[in-house]
Amino acid sequence: MNNQPDQNQEQEVDLVPVFVWISNGFKNLFNGIGNIFKGIAHFLVLFLIFIKNNIILLGVLFVIGAALGMYLSRESKKNFTAQLRVQPNFESAGQLISNIEYYNSLVDQEDYQTLGQQLKVSTEEASYFVGFEIEPDFNDTELLKEYDYMARRADTIALENYTFEGFKKAKRDIDYQFYKVSVTSKNRAALEKAAPDVVEVKDNPLIKAQRTASIETTGYNIAKREYQLKEIDSLISAYQIAIKDKDSDLSNGTNVFVNGQNGMVDFKNLFQEKSNILFLLETEREKKYQFENTVNIVSYLIKKGSIEKKHLTVTFALVFFGLGLIIALIPILWRFLNTYQKKD
Structure with a gap:
């Protein structure tokens, strides 16, 4: 009986290091979290100091970018945009994409005579065109119908490792059923006249x-x-x-x-x-x-300005601000490399 208090005292003494270890662990954890926040705060302070030291450069480029974006935004509102949703038949999507790229190259080269011949308009009307765009237009419901159509005609074993997600990833630009074609022009009459001819594809032997x-x-x-x-x-x-015949x-x-x-x-x-x-x-x-x-027009819309809002003012302001950050970082990076080279 006399030994029992001594044993309890020894157990209590043995637990003391455990509690000390746990308390040190929590202390190190909180210290680590605190150091992370201190590091973030330190980085933010350094970044603000960097901004302060280069405020003129960054401000000038930000204003230039915003002004350029605003100018382009106003210019785009003066243009007319035709948006067509089309459905190519007979595997003609590849030829349609090539035609759109060809028209863009003619605009870049300012070869309006050839462009007018292709779109069946005069050279003056062709000079009003600004650009042509084409991209697949689809949603998961339409792709699911295509996948179901393919799955019903394919081997069941072949489809075991060919999921719907894999079907979507395997799609090429020329494999979609519908496409969205955008045509931009400075003249509405010329746009209305030429827009249907933009998506026209001439027959070749395969078609x-x-x-x-x-x-x-x-x-x-x-x-x-x-x-x-x-x-x-x-x-x-x-x-x-x-049914009417009684003798039936x-x-x-x-x-x-x-x-x-x-x-x-x-x-x-x-x-x-x-x-x-x-x-x-x-x-x-x-x-x-x-x-x-060869190409069916599903929908056709003409609107003044860009159909999709591109927020050019904000976009160009941020882009030029980022460009200013890069320019301001170049001297700092240069000094760091020189210092590092001297240390070595």
């Missing part, structure tokens, strides 16, 4: 071959659907006559034997099948009219 094949396939599908529709109508007529061999009043076979066709299923054929026929007819043009 002609694909157009012919598509039209023939669509025509065959339309004839097939129309024949199926006539057959369904004939069956429905025969079914209605059989009806088992339950809602079914009729077809071609003497044991299988029976439900009246409701006939109408559902007819509805499906009408939908497929409508789809094929839409394709037929889509194939009349």
